[in-house]
Amino acid sequence: MGLQQVESFVAGEWVKPGAGARAIASAITGEVIAEAGNNALNTGAMLDYAVNVGGPSLRAMTFHDRARMLKALAMYLSERKQALYDLSFLTGATQSDHLIDVDGGIGTMFVFASKGRREMPDGQVYLDGDLEMLSRNGTFQGMHVCTPLQGVAVHINAFNFPVWGMLEKLAPTILAGVPAIVKPATTTCYVTELAVKMMLESGILPKGALQFVAGGLGDMLDRLGAQDAVAFTGSADTALKLRSNPVFMRNSVRFASEQDSLNASILGPDAGPGTAEFDLFVKEVSREMTTKAGQKCTAIRRIIAPEGVVQPVIEALSARLAKTVIGDPREEGTRMGALVSEGQKRDVLEKAALIGSEAERVFGSDDLPMDGKGGFVNPMLFHCADPDKAERVHDTEAFGPVSTVMGYRDLDHAVALANRGGGSLVTSLITRDGDVARQVVLGAGAWHGRVYINNADSMKESTGHGSPMPHMVHGGPGRAGGGEELGGVRGVKHYMQRTAVQGSPDILTAIGQKWVPGAAEIEGPAHPFTRRFGDLAIGETIHTKAREVTMEDIEHFANFTGDTFYAHMDEEAAKRNPFFPGRVAHGYLLLSFAAGLFVEPNEGPVLANTGLDGLRFMKPVEAGHSIAARLTVKHKTPRNDEYGEVRWHVTLTNQDGDMVAEYELLTMVAY
Numbered sequence: 001m002g003l004q005q006v007e008s009f010v011a012g013e014w015v016k017p018g019a020g021a022r023a024i025a026s027a028i029t030g031e032v033i034a035e036a037g038n039n040a041l042n043t044g045a046m047l048d049y050a051v052n053v054g055g056p057s058l059r060a061m062t063f064h065d066r067a068r069m070l071k072a073l074a075m076y077l078s079e080r081k082q083a084l085y086d087l088s089f090l091t092g093a094t095q096s097d098h099l100i101d102v103d104g105g106i107g108t109m110f111v112f113a114s115k116g117r118r119e120m121p122d123g124q125v126y127l128d129g130d131l132e133m134l135s136r137n138g139t140f141q142g143m144h145v146c147t148p149l150q151g152v153a154v155h156i157n158a159f160n161f162p163v164w165g166m167l168e169k170l171a172p173t174i175l176a177g178v179p180a181i182v183k184p185a186t187t188t189c190y191v192t193e194l195a196v197k198m199m200l201e202s203g204i205l206p207k208g209a210l211q212f213v214a215g216g217l218g219d220m221l222d223r224l225g226a227q228d229a230v231a232f233t234g235s236a237d238t239a240l241k242l243r244s245n246p247v248f249m250r251n252s253v254r255f256a257s258e259q260d261s262l263n264a265s266i267l268g269p270d271a272g273p274g275t276a277e278f279d280l281f282v283k284e285v286s287r288e289m290t291t292k293a294g295q296k297c298t299a300i301r302r303i304i305a306p307e308g309v310v311q312p313v314i315e316a317l318s319a320r321l322a323k324t325v326i327g328d329p330r331e332e333g334t335r336m337g338a339l340v341s342e343g344q345k346r347d348v349l350e351k352a353a354l355i356g357s358e359a360e361r362v363f364g365s366d367d368l369p370m371d372g373k374g375g376f377v378n379p380m381l382f383h384c385a386d387p388d389k390a391e392r393v394h395d396t397e398a399f400g401p402v403s404t405v406m407g408y409r410d411l412d413h414a415v416a417l418a419n420r421g422g423g424s425l426v427t428s429l430i431t432r433d434g435d436v437a438r439q440v441v442l443g444a445g446a447w448h449g450r451v452y453i454n455n456a457d458s459m460k461e462s463t464g465h466g467s468p469m470p471h472m473v474h475g476g477p478g479r480a481g482g483g484e485e486l487g488g489v490r491g492v493k494h495y496m497q498r499t500a501v502q503g504s505p506d507i508l509t510a511i512g513q514k515w516v517p518g519a520a521e522i523e524g525p526a527h528p529f530t531r532r533f534g535d536l537a538i539g540e541t542i543h544t545k546a547r548e549v550t551m552e553d554i555e556h557f558a559n560f561t562g563d564t565f566y567a568h569m570d571e572e573a574a575k576r577n578p579f580f581p582g583r584v585a586h587g588y589l590l591l592s593f594a595a596g597l598f599v600e601p602n603e604g605p606v607l608a609n610t611g612l613d614g615l616r617f618m619k620p621v622e623a624g625h626s627i628a629a630r631l632t633v634k635h636k637t638p639r640n641d642e643y644g645e646v647r648w649h650v651t652l653t654n655q656d657g658d659m660v661a662e663y664e665l666l667t668m669v670a671y
Helices: 043-059 063-078 081-091 095-119 164-176 186-201 236-243 246-251 276-294 307-321 342-356 411-419 434-447 489-493 505-512 551-561 571-576 587-598
Strands: 004-006 008-010 013-015 022-025 032-036 141-148 153-156 180-183 210-212 229-233 254-258 263-267 300-306 360-363 380-384 402-408 427-430 451-454 473-476 483-486 496-503 541-543 606-617 626-638 643-654 659-670
Touching (some): 008 043, 022 186, 032 186, 043 141, 043 180, 043 210, 063 095, 063 186, 081 095, 081 186, 095 164, 095 276, 095 489, 141 505, 153 164, 164 186, 164 483, 164 489, 229 236, 236 254, 254 473, 254 483, 263 276, 276 300, 276 402, 276 427, 300 411, 307 360, 307 380, 307 402, 342 360, 342 380, 402 411, 411 434, 427 434, 483 489, 551 587, 587 659, 606 643, 626 659
Parallel strands (some): 004 032, 153 229, 180 210, 229 254, 263 300, 380 402, 427 451
Antiparallel strands (some): 008 013, 008 210, 022 032, 360 380, 473 483, 626 643, 643 659
16 A cells, blocks of 8 residues: 555645655554645635635524534544544554544534534524623613634644544534634544545535645644634643744634643542442543553543552552553454554653652553554553652653552542642542542642542443543643633634623614513514414514402412412411512412413414423412413524424513513424
8 A cells, every 4th residue: 555645625625745744654563654744735825715715604504504514524424434443543543442532523523513403593693691781671781692703713633533633623613603724633634634535525514614734734823813713732832832922912813722631530538449439440540541542631640549548559450451452453352552653652651761760660561562663552550659749740741551659648638639730631539428529629620620520329321531521621720721622512602702792672682583571572463372483573472361360269279289388378377478468379370370371272383382491480469469471482493394492481460560470481383
């Protein structure tokens, strides 16, 4: 097989490697298998193509359109993932590693597609938070909106996850409506290239939405402006160079960094040998040391255990690591493959030697596997007897299957040791003691982007110390970069501008496509429950006739439901309650009467009532009072090809026009 030419996708055209191309070697054999890079890439054309072609096309779509596009891309990749598996073996990854990288990346796209449909509007403006009342009578209000940046997102990714690393950034970017230029680490860019080619060949993405750079970015970063964003995953040294770029500072280019992280795992004081938690701890640590040959930004680098349990931890962990089968990742029985390159192997061995200057190696042979070829190394476990005086174990990350055990005196000491890493992506805790968990979160939360707590109750369904979930934020303070990504819709908002908008209820309704109390009410041609989803207008309203609430109603409801709370049945007791003038109607009686007032009983497009949100009771209703309802179409969200969700704003008023209750009613309405 000839040398693979890893191409870049520039302004709609594939460009082969050229001057400045770098050789790429197989992690398994060390032999050169590909080359990538071209110093003559037209970076200006790439940025123009993204901003002037990709951006307008994406912004013309709604969040739901873009979510459907993400789902289609995920399905397309999923049908072709075997080719990604086959190529990824050359990076040193095993089949189980592929499930994290390839399947994990595709799964992340599915999650963002789902969240885009369920948690974002079928529109182009995202409303962030509740309305703010800025006037006495409600004629002037405020809200926060998010709209897509009008530039480009440049994604610079690390070598260890050539597929997940791209897709976990790309999914929220595309959902936000921003075009992306993807630049993976050159060492494994041939895998990313294949995934990019698949997505472009699918025809699902609009032109200009995705471009790809194999090799260096040239002067691209020096051309970025205030509407652009850079998301980086890699070393702290590279992150420092990037964030120090004068152009970034002058133009306030958004920069998010996820970098070095000396993650820790704490064995709780309650989780001694013989407990399910102890066994779980050993299993988690071993898995994190050997998965991807320890080349994970979330891998456990420091193992923190009670001083009296350190030796049992070392023995149990050594026994488990001894069973790790190291070899060609293409072979079925291999448990741990190779580091990504011989250069990475040298770096890991050098860093391990630094750690060894203040810690004793208690597991791991000096004899390299596979006769020293490729990027293969043995797992290495160290024991630091004095973690308080040690420095290298807390500031040196060997980005491979290397970890250090250290003992703690008490829980405060354990937290202090975890925090010595200077900021991490994740710290885990194995315990069944809620008080221990609370103390660790209070003491360590400020220094760690995620705290993963597991025990026998949750271990069967837990996702693992080292697995960032797209629903949860990923990032960390200090050494970990100070950035944040993923986190569901939070991750999408990183590529949008939050803007405070002030105006009248009608203006805010028009902007957000969500009815604001005080905005104009529309009288429809018929009862709204007889009208289909597409026919209903935002602001369409009915006002019902009034109904008197009698004492007989109150007593019947109490006896029928069993709700004989004294405020409804005992006049003197009710009067002693500061909230009530005497016996009052049940709140849920009022809701039932409201439904009777505005319902259309005949079969029609309203399929189901699926819930109430934001229910509040403002004023008690006594026997002899009357209530009337106002029902307004607040918001509409398509759900599938058959029906959509209509959110109704409902208010109940008494005979004096005072509001006694308010809530939002959710119904599914047929198209």
